[in-house]
Every structure is written in structure tokens, then in C-alpha cells.
Amino acid sequence: MSVYVPPGGFTVSASDPLSDPLARERAHLAASRAALRAMREDVEALDIKDVTANWVNSLVLGRQIEERIKALADLADTPLFFGRLDYLRTAQEGQRFYIGRRHVHDADGEPMVIDWRAPVSQPFYRASRKDPQDVGLRRRFGYTGGELTAYEDEHLSDPGEEERTSRLLQAEIERPRVGPMRDIVATIQPEQDEIVRSGLSGTVCVQGGPGTGKTAVGLHRVAYLLYAHRERLARTGTLVIGPNRSFLHYIEQVLPALGELEVQQATVDDLVAHVEVRGTDAAATAVVKGDARMAEVLRRAVRSHVSMPKEPLMVVRGSRRWRVPAYELEEMVRELLDRDIRYGAAREALPQRIAHAVLVRMEEAGEAPDDRVQNAVARNTAVKAVVNACWPAVDPAKLVLRLLSDADFLAEQADGLLDEEEQKLLLWEKPARGVRSARWSAADAVLIDEAKDLVERTQSLGHVVLDEAQDLSPMQYRAVGRRCTTGSATVLGDLAQGTTPWATESWAQALAHLGKPEAVVEELTAGFRVPREVIAYASRLLPHMSPGLAPVESVRENPGSLDVRRTEPGALDAEVVAACREALEHEGSIGLIAADARIAPLAEALAAAGLASLSPGEETTAASRLTLVPASLAKGLEYDYVVLDEPAAVVDGEPDERTGLRRLYVALTRAVSGLTVVHAAELPEQLGAV
Numbered sequence: 001m002s003v004y005v006p007p008g009g010f011t012v013s014a015s016d017p018l019s020d021p022l023a024r025e026r027a028h029l030a031a032s033r034a035a036l037r038a039m040r041e042d043v044e045a046l047d048i049k050d051v052t053a054n055w056v057n058s059l060v061l062g063r064q065i066e067e068r069i070k071a072l073a074d075l076a077d078t079p080l081f082f083g084r085l086d087y088l089r090t091a092q093e094g095q096r097f098y099i100g101r102r103h104v105h106d107a108d109g110e111p112m113v114i115d116w117r118a119p120v121s122q123p124f125y126r127a128s129r130k131d132p133q134d135v136g137l138r139r140r141f142g143y144t145g146g147e148l149t150a151y152e153d154e155h156l157s158d159p160g161e162e163e164r165t166s167r168l169l170q171a172e173i174e175r176p177r178v179g180p181m182r183d184i185v186a187t188i189q190p191e192q193d194e195i196v197r198s199g200l201s202g203t204v205c206v207q208g209g210p211g212t213g214k215t216a217v218g219l220h221r222v223a224y225l226l227y228a229h230r231e232r233l234a235r236t237g238t239l240v241i242g243p244n245r246s247f248l249h250y251i252e253q254v255l256p257a258l259g260e261l262e263v264q265q266a267t268v269d270d271l272v273a274h275v276e277v278r279g280t281d282a283a284a285t286a287v288v289k290g291d292a293r294m295a296e297v298l299r300r301a302v303r304s305h306v307s308m309p310k311e312p313l314m315v316v317r318g319s320r321r322w323r324v325p326a327y328e329l330e331e332m333v334r335e336l337l338d339r340d341i342r343y344g345a346a347r348e349a350l351p352q353r354i355a356h357a358v359l360v361r362m363e364e365a366g367e368a369p370d371d372r373v374q375n376a377v378a379r380n381t382a383v384k385a386v387v388n389a390c391w392p393a394v395d396p397a398k399l400v401l402r403l404l405s406d407a408d409f410l411a412e413q414a415d416g417l418l419d420e421e422e423q424k425l426l427l428w429e430k431p432a433r434g435v436r437s438a439r440w441s442a443a444d445a446v447l448i449d450e451a452k453d454l455v456e457r458t459q460s461l462g463h464v465v466l467d468e469a470q471d472l473s474p475m476q477y478r479a480v481g482r483r484c485t486t487g488s489a490t491v492l493g494d495l496a497q498g499t500t501p502w503a504t505e506s507w508a509q510a511l512a513h514l515g516k517p518e519a520v521v522e523e524l525t526a527g528f529r530v531p532r533e534v535i536a537y538a539s540r541l542l543p544h545m546s547p548g549l550a551p552v553e554s555v556r557e558n559p560g561s562l563d564v565r566r567t568e569p570g571a572l573d574a575e576v577v578a579a580c581r582e583a584l585e586h587e588g589s590i591g592l593i594a595a596d597a598r599i600a601p602l603a604e605a606l607a608a609a610g611l612a613s614l615s616p617g618e619e620t621t622a623a624s625r626l627t628l629v630p631a632s633l634a635k636g637l638e639y640d641y642v643v644l645d646e647p648a649a650v651v652d653g654e655p656d657e658r659t660g661l662r663r664l665y666v667a668l669t670r671a672v673s674g675l676t677v678v679h680a681a682e683l684p685e686q687l688g689a690v
């Protein structure tokens with residue numbers, strides 16, 4: 001491998017720029033930028049007056065053009081290309097491709113930069129000395145701001161060249177973090193690329209320890225799928241689901257930076273927000289509410305509204321009366337029940353069935369009724385009365401309210417499914433009076449969503465990415481699953497980071513609840529975030545909370561730093577503030593992570609010391625780099641330097657020890673460059689001696 005990094009910046013020789021390979025690459029960059037500008041100007045110059053028949057068309061087209069212009073923007077601080085492939089002989093004989101975030105072509109339509117997602121770019125990520133994939137040269141570029149400053153070559157087919165890890169890749173992994181999450185297109189690793197480029201039809205589940213790139217891979221997979229199946233996904237939609245707002249805020253820039261502006265983002269709570277959530281459940285109650293058996297309880301509860309007609313139906317039209325006997329009505333109701341279609345769809349079908357029976361009688365009597373007559377009969381008051389009596393409308397929220405308030409109704413629906421104790425846990429102490437005044441919990445909202453789906457089918461999207469998936473309850477998996485029944489999903493998570501009382505213990509179970517039991521489970525084991533020493537320390541907890549899971553292998557060469565400091569109880573806050581001050585001497589973002597109960601006193605201590613701090617989700621800037629993070633919100637986030645306050649308090653903040661240790665594991669694995677642990681109480685024994 002050859003590396004070219006000019007000493008002390010650049011002076012490009014004006015006399016003979018072409019003799020300097022870097023100057024040649026910079027010339028290609030300048031030409032590509034000019035070509036992109038021309039592409040943008042072409043779109044800006046489009047005159048749509050003559051092609052749009054009316055103002056609606058012109059509005060739609062105008063918007064599309066605006067988006068195209070946005071997508072063609074040349075971002076000043078991101079390079080237009082980050083790699084180059086020179087093919088050897090086969091299909092692309094002697095061809096050279098520059099790989100970048102988007103496609104750029106010159107005035108003749110010749111490609112100057114190829115989209116990283118195009119098939120011809122794939123060997124940039126996958127080719128190796130063992131399998132060169134016809135690549136003679138792979139070149140990676142280094143940038144400072146938008147300026148090309150270095151390159152690194154691999155001659156994959158040259159047996160004389162020895163294998164080395166890429167310095168540019170190492171530099172990218174070890175760069176200080178400030179601000180929101182960035183894309184990793186320039187350095188996607190082969191095992192990550194396999195997941196990113198896996199097909200749209202299959203669901204993929206990725207198990208990986210902290211910092212193995214699960215979130216990054218999930219986001220890049222969406223970008224890839226949008227490229228490969230643009231039209232289909234534009235119709236059906238794509239959605240990224242994350243654990244909370246601050247997490248979504250942290251990742252929200254990644255897809256737009258890759259030119260993808262149309263992907264929705266939500267938490268599971270957002271998806272099921274049919275009622276205002278103002279209440280909380282005790283853990284034991286939430287566990288029952290989140291149990292998959294509740295789906296059957298709800299199904300029964302919805303169907304319990306159906307009753308068999310006892311009276312015949314009499315329809316009067318003009319001077320004639322038509323009679324449908326009760327047994328025939330009952331057959332129709334039973335048939336609809338057996339077909340197991342959505343409750344609402346059956347309710348809509350029933351009047352048509354009844355009308356059809358009336359029409360048959362009319363025909364037998366010599367009349368010749370048409371469709372209009374059938375529709376009129378279906379709307380007849382007598383028919384409506386039968387439908388309302390036998391198959392009444394069901395309001396999902398009212399139904400759940402009744403289940404949680406009415407012990408007899410619950411007992412009937414839960415018979416043989418939930419025992420008495422579980423039923424008791426479900427019932428509200430004070431029954432709610434109405435849907436609006438009820439103190440709904442997050443788990444109740446999921447139940448309402450399930451009931452709603454029993455009444456009316458939830459619309460499915462084309463692809464859903466579910467991050468931090470280990471924390472969902474079976475009922476939450478079902479809620480996500482019905483949003484991708486006709487689409488596929490990317491499920492990302494780490495069983496060792498499950499911190500809810502209902503956290504899943506196996507991906508097979510989770511995928512079954514999601515309705516995707518056939519999904520492939522892939523594992524990522526290389527860690528791109530946490531330094532070796534720090535991950536080794538955190539991994540001591542694994543055998544105590546998630547036995548069987550392998551520790552992450554850090555690929556970071558930078559040894560990082562782990563500093564564990566003991567102090568007196570009275571001096572804890574001051575020691576923590578001092579550790580933050582020290583961390584601030586470094587470049588990059590700082591996270592002070594503490595048990596939720598410790599956040600208020602620490603905020604005060606920081607303020608008293610004159611240190612400004614942000615909340616998670618607020619953007620770190622060069623001026624304000626310290627974030628005070630409650631342990632419950634730390635999941636998925638990362639900071640250059642982390643100060644961890646009182647680990648024992650983090651463990652004690654959870655209802656049981658295993659959850660406490662997992663919460664601590666999450667907190668210990670947020671650091672990119674260094675971790676300082678400050679404690680006054682004994683450290684949890686599972687961490688052992690430093």
C-alpha cells in the first residue's frame with residue numbers, strides 16, 4: 001500500500017500539475033464540482049410554464065424541482081468523492097471510477113463521480129487481496145474540509161504488496177466527534193456492506209455490541225434501498241424507528257447528507273399516539289400489557305361485540321315487503337366471523353350481503369333489480385338496524401378503556417389466557433370515566449393500536465428500520481410489524497443492552513412477534529467507537545447480565561484512556577465537575593452520564609462552577625460541548641470523552657440488578673476517546689478491581 005500525505009499542506013505546482021498525482025486528483029475534483037454546478041444550473045433554468053396544464057401540476061413539479069436542486073447541492077465540507085477504483089480487464093476494461101455520495105456527470109453525460117450505491121462501486125467496499133473482484137487499484141482519499149489532502153493506494157492484485165490497515169480509515173474512526181452523527185459511506189466495512197446491500201424483500205436482524213455500527217448500517221441500508229428501489233419505496237414509504245427524541249435528533253442528519261430527504265423518523269410511542277399519554281404503569285403491569293397474549297384478549301374483546309340475529313328482517317320497498325329469516329342472517333354473520341377479516345371490513349360487508357339476499361327474493365318474484373337497488377337496500381334503515389345490533393361499530397380506545405375498567409368484561413375476554421393475578425394488575429384502581437379523561441400509559445396506547453388494527457388494517461410501509469429493538473415488548477413488536485406487513489424491516493439491537501422489564505431475550509422471539517420469523521440474524525463484532533481498554537472494562541459485566549454474548553473487539557488503535565477515581569461522598573460533585581473540566585481540555589464532545597436521580601444536583605454543581613451544559617439531543621457546538629445525560633437516555637449516543645458519575649447509583653436506579661448492570665454497561669460504552677469514572681460508593685462488584 002502506498003500513502004501520499006504531503007508534508008505541511010499543499011502547494012500544487014503551477015508549472016506542471018499533471019506530473020503530481022494528487023494535483024491530478026484535485027483537478028478531477030474541481031472539474032466534478034463544476035459539472036455538478038452545471039447540473040444544478042440546468043435544473044434551475046427549467047421553465048415549466050409550457051408543460052404544466054394547471055396550477056396544481058405546476059406546484060407539484062415546482063416542488064420536485066426544488067428538491068432536485070437541494071439534492072444537487074455541493075456541500076462545502078463533504079468531499080464529492082472519497083475513493084477511486086481502477087478496474088483491470090473484464091467488463092469494465094481499464095475503466096476508472098470515482099466513488100462519491102452522489103452521481104455527477106459531465107455535459108456529455110459521461111460519469112465523473114459514481115454513486116456509492118451503484119453496483120460498480122461495490123468492490124470499493126468488498127474487494128480484497130483474496131478476492132480482488134477485478135480491481136487493480138483501490139484509492140482512498142483524505143480530506144480536510146472540502147479540500148483533498150491525501151490519498152492511499154492498494155494494488156489488490158499485486159502479490160508483492162503487503163496487507164496493512166488503512167490509515168485513512170483509522171483516522172476516520174478516531175476523529176473527534178462534535179455535533180450529530182455522520183455518515184460512514186467512505187469507510188463502510190465488508191461485513192457491514194453485506195447488510196447494507198441486502199435485498200429489499202428480506203428482513204435482516206443485526207445483533208451487535210456497543211459501537212459496532214448498527215445504527216450506521218441501518219441508515220445506510222435505507223439509503224441503499226432508496227437508490228435501488230426508488231419508485232417502489234417512494235410509493236410505499238420508509239420509516240426509521242428510534243428509542244427517543246434525542247436519539248432521533250442525533251441521527252437525523254445522516255440520511256439528508258446522503259441526499260435522502262424523504263425518510264420518516266418516529267419513536268414507537270409516536271406510531272401509536274392515538275390518545276394522550278399521561279400515566280405510567282408499574283413494571284409488573286406494563287409487562288402484562290406488553291405480553292403477546294394481550295393480542296388474543298383484544299381479538300376476543302373486539303369479536304365479543306358480534307351477536308346473532310334473533311328476529312327476521314323486514315324490508316319495505318314501495319308496496320312490497322321482503323323478509324329474510326333470522327337463521328339466514330345468522331349464516332351471514334357466522335360466515336363473516338369465520339372468514340376472519342378485519343372487524344370493520346366485515347361490518348361494511350354485512351349490509352351488502354343482506355341486500356343481496358333481498359335481491360334474490362326480488363328476482364324470484366319476477367323483478368329485475370340492478371346494483372342501485374342493492375345499494376339502496378343496503379342503506380335501508382331496517383338493514384342498518386340489523387347491522388348495528390349484530391355487528392356494532394367498535395371504538396378501539398373505548399374498548400381498551402372497558403377492558404381496563406370492567407373486571408367482569410376483562411375476566412370474560414381473558415379467560416384461560418391471563419390468570420387472576422394478571423387480570424388484577426391490568427385493572428385500573430379507579431376506573432376511568434371517558435377516553436379523554438383516562439390516564440393512559442404508553443403500554444395502553446399500544447393496546448389501542450392493536451385494537452384499531454383489529455377493526456381496520458394498518459397501512460404497511462415499504463421498509464422499516466427498527467433501532468434499539470431489544471427494548472420492545474411483544475405488543476410493541478406487533479405494532480411495528482403491522483407497519484411493514486407487505487414490506488421488509490431492518491432490526492438492529494444488542495441483547496446485552498436491553499433495559500426494559502420486557503426486553504427480549506432472543507431475536508427469534510422478537511422476530512416472531514414482529515411477524516418476520518424468516519429473517520436472517522447477522523452479527524457485527526468489530527467495535528468502531530469504544531477504545532479497547534474501556535470496552536474490556538465494560539465487558540466484565542457481560543457474564544453477569546447476558547451470559548453467552550461475545551465481547552466487542554475494538555478496531556481502534558488509539559489506546560484511549562480509562563480512569564477510575566475514588567472520592568469521599570462529600571466531594572463527589574466537585575470531583576465530577578473537575579473531571580468535566582479536564583475533559584473539556586480535549587477536542588470534541590463531552591458527556592457527563594449519571595443516574596437519573598443525580599441529574600438535578602449535578603446540573604446545579606455544573607452551573608455553580610460556571611460550566612454550561614446541554615441536554616441530550618441538543619446540538620453540541622464548538623462553544624458548548626458538555627452534555628449532561630441521564631443514564632436512561634444514553635442509549636445509542638456517543639461522546640468523545642465521557643465522565644461517568646457514581647456507577648452504583650446507575651445500577652440502583654433500576655428495579656432489578658440485571659437491568660441495573662445493563663444500564664451501567666450502556667453508560668460505560670458511550671466514549672470514543674476516554675472514560676473517567678468518578679465514584680464515592682463502592683463500585684458494583686461485577687466490575688472487579690481496575
Ligand SMILES: Nc1ncnc2c1ncn2[C@@H]1O[C@H](COP(=O)(O)OP(=O)(O)OP(=O)(O)O)[C@@H](O)[C@H]1O
Pocket residue numbers: 172173182183184187188189192208209210211212213214215216217494497528529635636637638669
Ligand atoms: N465503517 C465505519 N467507519 C467509520 N466509522 C464507523 C464505521 N462503523 C461505525 N462507525 C462509527 O462508530 C460509531 C458507532 O456506530 P453506531 O452508533 O452505528 O453503533 P451501534 O452499534 O448502533 O452502537 P450502540 O449499540 O451503542 O447503539 C459511530 O460514530 C459510527 O459513525
